[in-house]
Amino acid sequence: MKGPWWQQRLCDYGFRLTNPRAMIIGILRNTEKHLSAEEIYIDAVKINPSIGLTTIYRTLDLFTQIGVVQKFDFGDGRARYELTNNPLKKDHHHHLVCVKCKTIIDYTDFVHEELELMNKTEKALSRKYRFNIYHHTVHFYGICSQCQREG
Amino acid sequence: MKGPWWQQRLCDYGFRLTNPRAMIIGILRNTEKHLSAEEIYIDAVKINPSIGLTTIYRTLDLFTQIGVVQKFDFGDGRARYELTNNPLKKDHHHHLVCVKCKTIIDYTDFVHEELELMNKTEKALSRKYRFNIYHHTVHFYGICSQCQREG
DNA sequence: TGAATATTGATAATGGTTTCCATTAACAGG
DNA sequence: CCTGTTAATGGAAACCATTATCAATATTCA
Numbered sequence: 001m002k003g004p005w006w007q008q009r010l011c012d013y014g015f016r017l018t019n020p021r022a023m024i025i026g027i028l029r030n031t032e033k034h035l036s037a038e039e040i041y042i043d044a045v046k047i048n049p050s051i052g053l054t055t056i057y058r059t060l061d062l063f064t065q066i067g068v069v070q071k072f073d074f075g076d077g078r079a080r081y082e083l084t085n086n087p088l089k090k091d092h093h094h095h096l097v098c099v100k101c102k103t104i105i106d107y108t109d110f111v112h113e114e115l116e117l118m119n120k121t122e123k124a125l126s127r128k129y130r131f132n133i134y135h136h137t138v139h140f141y142g143i144c145s146q147c148q149r150e151g
Numbered sequence: 152m153k154g155p156w157w158q159q160r161l162c163d164y165g166f167r168l169t170n171p172r173a174m175i176i177g178i179l180r181n182t183e184k185h186l187s188a189e190e191i192y193i194d195a196v197k198i199n200p201s202i203g204l205t206t207i208y209r210t211l212d213l214f215t216q217i218g219v220v221q222k223f224d225f226g227d228g229r230a231r232y233e234l235t236n237n238p239l240k241k242d243h244h245h246h247l248v249c250v251k252c253k254t255i256i257d258y259t260d261f262v263h264e265e266l267e268l269m270n271k272t273e274k275a276l277s278r279k280y281r282f283n284i285y286h287h288t289v290h291f292y293g294i295c296s297q298c299q300r301e302g
Numbered sequence: 303t304g305a306a307t308a309t310t311g312a313t314a315a316t317g318g319t320t321t322c323c324a325t326t327a328a329c330a331g332g
Numbered sequence: 333c334c335t336g337t338t339a340a341t342g343g344a345a346a347c348c349a350t351t352a353t354c355a356a357t358a359t360t361c362a
Contacts, residue, residue, distance in 0.1 A: 015340090036318090078319090131295055132294040134292065141284065141285065145281035205351080
């Protein structure tokens with residue numbers, strides 16, 4: 001009766017539970033990385049060779065809309081996706097991005113303090129600008145040690 | 152001898168001062184908005200009809216590299232650019248984005264506090280992950296009041 | 303001024319993402 | 333269980349922002 005939260009969420013919004021959808025959740029649950037649509041597709045084909053790339057995009061878009069996944073742009077020309085509640089991942093984290101090799105580090109240092117301030121800010125912005133805010137991103141950009149060495 | 156800071160910057164890096172470059176700076180200086188390459192192109196053509204879109208992209212990329220402009224992705228499928236030192240704009244600000252109509256608000260509320268924390272975090276991340284960090288972004292995403300009304 | 307070379311602009315190519323549409327699968331009611 | 337209704341899928345083609353190519357042009361420095 002009661003499935004995982006994302007199934008519940010699909011149901012609540014009147015969407016159907018399908019194999020591709022379950023599979024994509026499974027793939028995202030099993031990685032700590034920020035996969036692109038194509039990377040997910042590559043994994044998905046190993047499980048079900050007849051799946052289409054279109055379905056991956058559509059599904060990720062749907063999941064993003066209903067808050068099951070979060071879509072990011074780290075500046076490498078493709079969108080990347082992360083499960084909102086990924087058991088493998090740090091609970092709440094922000095991102096540190098190498099603009100050269102595109103490595104992404106999920107950091108939690110100071111995130112507690114950050115969150116406190118972000119929540120306060122979110123409340124103030126909501127009120128002042130009458131926005132219905134539902135998420136935020138904090139990205140630091142720089143050059144990782146590896147890329148620094150390589151000039 | 153001593154031009155504006157961006158000319159100095161170009162010079163320092165061994166790049167030449169050209170009309171298209173000056174024009175693009177001029178366009179960015181005259182707006183508070185976050186223009187896309189094409190929007191800049193449209194303005195540029197009014198001034199010099201023979202300018203090419205390619206030049207806009209190349210120039211924006213160059214300016215981004217040397218820190219004269221900052222490139223953003225707000226999720227509407229195109230990059231948007233902002234002059235690093237825009238006299239028309241708030242000195243340091245973060246962004247509040249409507250995911251529906253793509254309106255972008257530059258807010259400064261709490262930015263002072265945010266910056267303090269961001270600087271502290273930046274230092275800690277730099278040390279811990281040996282990153283050479285040179286900028287950050289803070290984006291809040293939500294639905295603006297207008298879009299809320301329109302359902 | 304003129305040589306050396308960085309920059310430009312038109313065109314074509316690239317590549318991630320969407321659209322279209324005929325086929326298939328999910329699910330509610332019988 | 334079947335079965336009809338309708339949402340979801342997948343393959344191909346279209347889209348569209350951004351890049352690469354390359355001959356023509358503009359800038360800089362001696």
